[in-house]
Amino acid sequence: MYSDKVMDHFMNPRNVGEIENADGVGQVGNAKCGDIMKMYLKIENDVIVDAKFKTFGCGAAVATSSMATELVVGKTVEEALNITNKAVADALDGLPPAKMHCSNLAEEAITAAIEDYKRRNGLLDEKDECTACSRRCDDVHHHHMEEEE
Amino acid sequence: MGDKLIYLDHAATTFVKPEVVETMLPYFTHKFGNASSIYTIGRESKKAVEEARDKVAMALGAQSREIFFTGSGTEADNWAIKGVAYANKAKGNHIITTAIEHPAVLNTCQYLESEGFEVTYLPVDENGLVTPEQVAEAIKPNTILVTIMFANNEIGTIQPISEIGRVTKEKGVYLHVDAVQAVGNVPINVVDMNIDLLSLSGHKFYGPKGVGALYIRKGVKVTSFIHGGHQERGRRASTENVPAIVGLGKAIELATKNLEEYNRKLLTLREKTIEEITKRIPFVKLNGDRHKRLPGNINFSFEYIEGESLLLMLDMKGIAASSGSACTSGSLDPSHVLLAIGLPHEIAHGSLRITFGEENTQEDVDYLLDSLVTIVERLREMSPLYENVKRGNQNV
Numbered sequence: 024m025y026s027d028k029v030m031d032h033f034m035n036p037r038n039v040g041e042i043e044n045a046d047g048v049g050q051v052g053n054a055k056c057g058d059i060m061k062m063y064l065k066i067e068n069d070v071i072v073d074a075k076f077k078t079f080g081c082g083a084a085v086a087t088s089s090m091a092t093e094l095v096v097g098k099t100v101e102e103a104l105n106i107t108n109k110a111v112a113d114a115l116d117g118l119p120p121a122k123m124h125c126s127n128l129a130e131e132a133i134t135a136a137i138e139d140y141k142r143r144n145g146l147l148d149e150k151d152e153c154t155a156c157s158r159r160c161d162d163v164h165h166h167h168m169e170e171e172e
Numbered sequence: 173m174g175d176k177l178i179y180l181d182h183a184a185t186t187f188v189k190p191e192v193v194e195t196m197l198p199y200f201t202h203k204f205g206n207a208s209s210i211y212t213i214g215r216e217s218k219k220a221v222e223e224a225r226d227k228v229a230m231a232l233g234a235q236s237r238e239i240f241f242t243g244s245g246t247e248a249d250n251w252a253i254k255g256v257a258y259a260n261k262a263k264g265n266h267i268i269t270t271a272i273e274h275p276a277v278l279n280t281c282q283y284l285e286s287e288g289f290e291v292t293y294l295p296v297d298e299n300g301l302v303t304p305e306q307v308a309e310a311i312k313p314n315t316i317l318v319t320i321m322f323a324n325n326e327i328g329t330i331q332p333i334s335e336i337g338r339v340t341k342e343k344g345v346y347l348h349v350d351a352v353q354a355v356g357n358v359p360i361n362v363v364d365m366n367i368d369l370l371s372l373s374g375h376k377f378y379g380p381k382g383v384g385a386l387y388i389r390k391g392v393k394v395t396s397f398i399h400g401g402h403q404e405r406g407r408r409a410s411t412e413n414v415p416a417i418v419g420l421g422k423a424i425e426l427a428t429k430n431l432e433e434y435n436r437k438l439l440t441l442r443e444k445t446i447e448e449i450t451k452r453i454p455f456v457k458l459n460g461d462r463h464k465r466l467p468g469n470i471n472f473s474f475e476y477i478e479g480e481s482l483l484l485m486l487d488m489k490g491i492a493a494s495s496g497s498a499c500t501s502g503s504l505d506p507s508h509v510l511l512a513i514g515l516p517h518e519i520a521h522g523s524l525r526i527t528f529g530e531e532n533t534q535e536d537v538d539y540l541l542d543s544l545v546t547i548v549e550r551l552r553e554m555s556p557l558y559e560n561v562k563r564g565n566q567n568v
């Protein structure tokens with residue numbers, strides 16, 4: 024069911040942990056739905072120089088978190104915001120349809136961490152506030168069930 | 173992944189015992205006759221089917237005429253419930269079951285609701301038990317059937333079937349028991365226990381898959397399920413799957429003969445595992461009744477981690493087990509059984525079911541325990557939910 028790449032990122036996840044004095048921290052998902060991702064970013068001169076994560080969730084949730092941290096490092100904040108859930112899934116050679124919502128969480132975790140960074144630095148527009156606030160399980164899951172159809 | 177396989181999922185299915193395979197083999201090749209044919213190899217097949225029927229009857233304390241072979245445990249459940257419902261419509265339309273049944277029963281009941289039947293789903297206590305009093309209170313003048321599983325496939329809880337049988341007998345309501353997980357693990361006598369219908373399945377006690385049986389007590393009104401030829405006395409048509417039926421017969425004979433010894437073996441493995449997990453891993457909870465449970469069943473929730481991750485990591489170590497997390501159930505919600513015993517979603521997501529069997533050893537248990545300790549620790553280190561717990565502990 025899982026690609027070799029997913030299994031590799033699950034069994035040997037890159038960048039697990041926390042960053043002390045991170046410039047942005049984002050947490051999405053909730054325990055009731057069975058997955059939570061927390062992402063820590065170190066940002067210098069608008070470039071993401073380090074990323075770490077902690078995840079509670081299934082194999083796909085861990086693998087997408089791991090892949091997301093790999094994808095953001097070296098990117099500017101704006102470039103990182105443009106990483107889609109599809110990009111994360113594609114980088115893992117795909118995810119089973121029932122697991123696509125995990126890649127969504129990864130995208131949202133990146134956004135949430137960057138929003139935190141912007142908020143701390145007074146860069147956040149009022150209207151942008153909270154695009155990645157934790158939703159209910161049904162929102163995350165059903166939303167993507169529809170997309171698959 | 174190495175070649176190592178430690179199979180700890182006997183509630184899902186079992187291997188077929190070599191003695192069982194051996195008794196089946198001739199019925200694929202030179203003893204291939206149709207059991208309905210009148211010539212010699214036909215009669216041989218017929219005889220083999222009837223001998224298997226005798227063995228099933230013997231194991232349950234039933235008469236051979238009360239045993240009907242089916243294509244699976246699921247089919248036996250479907251037949252029992254729909255068959256009683258349709259045949260007793262004139263008497264009433266109310267069915268009583270529990271919230272923790274196997275989908276073979278739950279979805280059948282839900283289907284009948286769509287056909288105008290009324291179903292009561294009895295809640296269970298925190299250990300997964302229903303009481304005879306609950307059943308008695310739920311019975312109404314229009315109740316025709318009570319269907320309750322003997323033992324639960326996820327948490328192993330064994331229901332007080334004898335006591336429930338007394339209630340249903342006194343009230344004149346049929347009792348169907350899904351004993352798919354119980355046969356071969358728990359002594360059963362359908363007469364003493366006042367069971368009217370009972371389902372079983374070959375692949376849970378070292379017999380083949382795709383064959384089951386339904387016990388229908390003489391006199392119970394049930395419609396036929398598969399319409400066609402005259403097989404199974406016209407009540408379940410289609411050419412008999414002779415090798416599978418022969419295999420099921422052999423398997424139930426062996427299971428009944430070895431019941432005590434098998435039980436003792438599984439109990440030793442179960443008790444040691446429960447004790448050691450509780451001792452060596454913090455933040456765990458045993459799901460299901462501590463004592464009224466299948467001898468080979470263990471179900472633990474590990475807080476702050478998710479079940480599918482746990483299963484994948486165990487698989488990498490060659491250990492096959494099962495979980496009730498949403499990710500493994502293929503739906504948005506964790507197991508209905510774990511929710512019914514009152515677990516919050518987040519704890520239900522972190523459940524692990526281990527079911528021991530014939531080939532397991534003390535060494536398997538030791539290997540499992542060492543692997544579990546490392547894996548749980550590793551996943552918790554990765555879990556954002558565990559951070560606060562660790563911090564909390566340091567502050568104490």
Ligand SMILES: Cc1ncc(COP(=O)(O)O)c(C=O)c1O
Nearest residue numbers: 244245246274276325352353373
């Ligand atoms: C309690 C229970 N009932 C019914 C079934 C279905 O049996 P089968 O797989 O033979 O259809 C199972 C097996 O998964 C079970 O555990």
